[in-house]
Amino acid sequence: MITSFQNSMTRILKQNLGDNMNTAVFYITDNGKKTALKISEKIECDVFDKESLKNIKFYFDNYDSLIFIMATGIVVRKIAEFLKSKKTDPAVIVCDDKGKFAISLLSGHIGGANEIAIKIAEILGGTPVITTSTDVNEKIAFDVFAKKNNLYIKNIENIKYVSGDIVNGKNVGLFSDVDIKGNIPKYIIENKKCESNVFITALKKDIDKRDVCLVPKKYILGIGCKKNTPFCNINNAVYDFLKNIDVKSIKAVTSIDLKKNEKGIIDFCNNENIDFITFTSKELEKVEGEFSKSDFVLKTTGVSNVCERSIKCFDENAVIIKNKTIYKGITLALGEIDFVCRF
Secondary structure, eight states: GGGGGGGGEEEEOOSSSTOOOEEEEEHHHHHHHHHHHHHTTTTEEEEEEEGGGGGHHHHHHHHHHEEEEEEEHHHHHHHHHGGGTTTOOEEEEEEEETEEEEEEEEOOSSOOOHHHOOOOOOOOEEEEOOHHHHHHHOOOOOOHHHHHEEEETTTTTHHHHHHHHHHHTHHHHHHESSSEEEEOOOOEEEEESSSSSEOOOOOOOOOOOOOOEEOOOOEEEEEEOOOOOOHHHHHHHHHHHHHHHHHHGGEEEEEEGGGGGGGGHHHHHHHHTTTEEEOOHHHHHHHSSSSOOOOOOHHSSSOOOSSHHHHHHHOTTEEEEEEEETTTEEEEEEEEEEEEEOO
């Protein structure tokens, strides 16, 4: 996707800022170019000159983090019309062309802009500028906590109530279905309702308007199906199968590689933003354990069970908590993996 902008880009491969995070750095002045290249010596990034600012929507939609070496006002005007949500917007960091300041401008928590700004300041010998209240008051931010612990935030709009209470010196309740380790701040009160509360649960839950629900990615969904099974059939089967388990708790969907291009499964995974992982019949057959068997599946795939075996192939320590369940042309199984939240 970058090839059309080759003339204005220098491809640099260095230390990545995070798992699969792709970063673009933009400059305008000669000093800005020097600062951009200094950044590129330490992190993996694509460096662009001012001509690329004409195509800023492309970069906004296709990069996880954008670093601008220029005035903040220029950046605000360039990106304003593309802002959508703190869940999806990329991290935006602004530096002056001498590298004296690295400003976390957008998506400081979920997007990681605060951490990136600190990293950039270290590289340039400058000062990071962080303005999020929880950070400047040295309090926990539950959107950052969720990101670090692989928790899905069900109602991100309520984070402001939890963070506001924490910053204003109030206690916040915490209720969790998963193990918690580390030092819990004294203003986070376990198993006691407060004005605002945080629930960590993989179950569907109705919560009050000031509460936040964080869903742990603790389940693996194994699936098998007949060729060309429609998305709607798969979607309905999965939701019926899960019952009161929140679909956002699914870390991955697993199957045999014969299904890697199965449109119904792919559409379901894309719709729910879940990874789809497949394994060969030989990989599935090597998995040890007791599994349900099907002569038909053996004949068509080369292995007697797909849905349960693929779960164990993904994580050998996963525990099958719902065995193979048959729907019309679809088989499903559910595995649970170890999950711990850490403060």
